[in-house]
Amino acid sequence: MARINCIGILTSGGDAPGMNAAIRAVTRSAIANGFTVKGIYRGYDGLIAGDVRPFTTENVSNIIQTGGTILRTARSKAFCTPEGREQAYTVLKREGIDALVVIGGNGSLTGAKVFAEEYDYPCIGLPGTIDNDLYGTDSTIGYDTTLNTILQCADKIRDTANSHERIFFIEVMGRDAGFLAQYSAIAAGAEAAIIPEDNTGKDQLIEFMERGIRKSKKSCIVIVSESPTCGALYYAKRVNEEYPEFDVRVSILGHLQRGGSPTAHDRILASLVGYGAVQALLQGQRNVMVGVRNNEIVYVPFIEAIGKRKPINKEVIKVLGQLSI
Numbered sequence: 001m002a003r004i005n006c007i008g009i010l011t012s013g014g015d016a017p018g019m020n021a022a023i024r025a026v027t028r029s030a031i032a033n034g035f036t037v038k039g040i041y042r043g044y045d046g047l048i049a050g051d052v053r054p055f056t057t058e059n060v061s062n063i064i065q066t067g068g069t070i071l072r073t074a075r076s077k078a079f080c081t082p083e084g085r086e087q088a089y090t091v092l093k094r095e096g097i098d099a100l101v102v103i104g105g106n107g108s109l110t111g112a113k114v115f116a117e118e119y120d121y122p123c124i125g126l127p128g129t130i131d132n133d134l135y136g137t138d139s140t141i142g143y144d145t146t147l148n149t150i151l152q153c154a155d156k157i158r159d160t161a162n163s164h165e166r167i168f169f170i171e172v173m174g175r176d177a178g179f180l181a182q183y184s185a186i187a188a189g190a191e192a193a194i195i196p197e198d199n200t201g202k203d204q205l206i207e208f209m210e211r212g213i214r215k216s217k218k219s220c221i222v223i224v225s226e227s228p229t230c231g232a233l234y235y236a237k238r239v240n241e242e243y244p245e246f247d248v249r250v251s252i253l254g255h256l257q258r259g260g261s262p263t264a265h266d267r268i269l270a271s272l273v274g275y276g277a278v279q280a281l282l283q284g285q286r287n288v289m290v291g292v293r294n295n296e297i298v299y300v301p302f303i304e305a306i307g308k309r310k311p312i313n314k315e316v317i318k319v320l321g322q323l324s325i
């Protein structure tokens with residue numbers, strides 16, 4: 001295996017609070033272990049374009065507490081093409097970068113896997129996504145911060161929902177995973193969560209309305225996972241048509257969920273996996289995602305991290321059902 005002297009770092013896909021803490025951790029662990037570091041700007045697009053700069057410990061000073069990503073990010077179409085990846089490889093060789101650490105979600109780590117196999121190139125992935133949809137790690141960088149952001153919004157919406165005795169559908173992100181909706185619903189004391197994982201053919205709205213929720217409560221909060229066809233607007237429209245006696249409102253939280261200073265949990269997770277990325281390279285590992293499971297740093301082959309669906313614990317769905325009566 002070729003000796004690694006220089007490590008390149010990039011962030012890719014949707015930004016997530018804690019990405020900066022991860023960039024800092026990789027940079028500092030790498031330098032502490034004698035590697036040089038280069039920051040690659042604007043994700044895979046920036047790699048293809050050669051937007052690469054040397055990084056010292058100073059480049060990552062005073063960023064652990066900041067949201068977004070100092071390296072910027074992109075959803076690269078070019079890297080999905082063989083020509084784009086070839087150009088990326090040429091840039092890595094030219095820049096003397098011997099290994100790549102990619103901080104991102106499912107799509108970004110899929111790109112890293114394809115590239116690593118095509119060019120026999122060492123890539124390490126860090127789970128950076130608010131969606132928490134990567135298999136093999138208890139949590140992903142950004143997920144906890146976003147949960148807390150949703151919670152702050154839901155608490156505020158509860159005030160007005162109560163005053164007006166309304167049903168509110170709050171739509172949250174998550175792509176096709178319901179972690180943000182399910183867990184924020186428990187934390188917010190919401191009356192229900194509508195998530196893709198619970199879609200067993202039953203009508204989740206009818207089920208919820210037939211529980212007679214308004215018998216015991218004046219207001220209602222339902223947290224709905226985003227969906228191109230049946231998000232919060234869909235359910236609100238149906239309540240208007242099928243249960244016109246209820247006053248219903250919608251709040252789509254949108255991209256505010258991706259901003260803000262990372263929580264302690266996300267900063268610690270990012271620090272552990274950033275350190276773990278450098279450990280993985282020192283141990284000669286490649287093509288793995290670094291995660292944390294039961295408080296231990298773990299190395300998950302890309303194929304598992306992106307290929308296996310991370311399940312939502314069914315018991316957690318029952319918890320919400322029982323606590324929201």
Ligand code: F6P
Nearest residue numbers: 014105129130131173174175258
């Ligand atoms: O993957 C993170 C995420 O925020 C998803 O929850 C959401 O569906 C998507 O990105 C939104 O992407 P964009 O910022 O490109 O609109």
